[in-house]
Amino acid sequence: MSEPGHAPDDPGKRPRHAPTEPGVLRVSIAATAVVAALGIVFGLLSGSYAIVFDGIYSLADGATSMVALLVANLIAGYNATGAQNRRLVEKFTMGFWHLEPMVLGATGLLLSGAAVYAFINAVGSFMSGGRPLQFGQAIVYAVVTVLISLVMAGYGRRANRRLRSDLVAMDVRGWMMSAAITAALLVAFVLGLAIQGTSLEWMSPYIDPAVLALVCLVVFPTPLGAVRQALQEILLVTPAELKRHVDEVAQRTVERHGFLGYRAYVAKVGRGRQIELYFIAPAGWPARTLEQWDALRDEIGEAIGGDSPDRWLTIAFTTDREWAE
The missing domain is CATH 3.30.70.1350 (Cation efflux protein, cytoplasmic domain)
Structure with a gap:
């Protein structure tokens, strides 16, 4: 006998303005689009490939969040009542749970792959003499992005205390990672600005590729935990x-x-x-x-x-x- 069970949360007892999983992901996607746009624009203006990578990384993260939102909507629709639920049940009698680890795994592989590609470019740039950088514009971007990332991480963490969603948890980890990466960029840019006009100014062109390489080394292993978890669930490893x-x-x-x-x-x-x-x-x-x-x-x-x-x-x-x- 198979029984789908009943929803643990009574809608009548749910807080009136409590965030839902799709709602949290929508807000995150909007914020990610803003950060990605800032990264690409400020990266090109300042000449920083590290900032451009940060923007592209955010863009890739936003794209995977959109896929995660689609999966969350499908799961919610499957558990709902009415004509929409009947159509979904008829076509997908085993539900949509299997899509969730697929999204988590694909996201982890995509982000790790982006980090490897950026690392190779950073090494090449470092070996060719580095690149000049407008530190003032870079610092403005870093400050704004750190603030946005911390606000979004706090918002998602508070919402997930009730939702307990793997997708939202992954999103929170992404924002915390973004905050940490951009904070490292901020420190490097401030140091680069501080050495202008000193005997160490010759190091300025190397700051951006060096920071980008270090960021990639930190970023690369982080999504692999989600990939490992996704593979275990796809392969039906017994918990x-x-x-x-x-x-x-x-x-x-x-x-x-x-x-x-x-x-x-x-x-x-x-x-x-x-x-x-x-x-x-x-x-x-x-x-x-x-x-x-x-x-x-x-x-x-x-x-x-x-x-x-x-x-x-x-x-x-x-x-x-x-x-x-």
């Missing part, structure tokens, strides 16, 4: 904690009701939890009504917990072990 909890519930059920054993199959795909439980009953057991079997399913489902649209729970009873293997 140890969830499996342990399901095993405990199943074992108690076996001991309480006299089953011979059970088989549990567990996976986490995005925000979705897929759980299949097969209980092996002795041959010749007295017959039970369907209502009694359903009551036992309800008991097991309540013990497992997490009754929400993101839980896919299947519970079956059989005397033939082959059906459970």
Whole structure:
């Protein structure tokens, strides 16, 4: 038996102006577009490839956020009621959870790839003598971008205390990374401005490619954690904690009701939890009504917990072990 569950949040009890997952992502996309535009414009005006990279990196991040927003809307539409939900269920009977790790993985690979490409360009520029830079314009960009990034990271973090969304969490990490990267640029640009007119001015052309290379080295490994998590979910690697909890519930059920054993199959795909439980009953057991079997399913489902649209729970009873293997 498969049961989609019920939404954990009662709309009537939800705060009137509480942000939703799509709403947070929309605000983030708008802010990312502003930061990307600032980065590209100020980067070209100041002659800083590090700033241009920061803008392009933000542009790529915004594009992936748009895909994440599409996935969030699809999941919300699947869990909704009405004609739209019926059409989605008919075409995608297994839901859209599988899209979430795909988006997370693609985002991580894209951002890491951009960092590798920029690092190669930075090394080439450094070896060719660096490039001149307008430090005043670069500093203005860095200050504005750090402020925007910190505000957006705080906004997303507060909203995600209730939403608990992997997509929003990834977005918050992106803003924190952006703030850290731009803060490093700001420090470098201030130092570059400070050495103007001194004996160290010869170092000025090397500041931008050196900072860009360092930023790329820091950025590259950061998205790989999301890629690793996405691969685990795409490959249906069994989450140890969830499996342990399901095993405990199943074992108690076996001991309480006299089953011979059970088989549990567990996976986490995005925000979705897929759980299949097969209980092996002795041959010749007295017959039970369907209502009694359903009551036992309800008991097991309540013990497992997490009754929400993101839980896919299947519970079956059989005397033939082959059906459970």
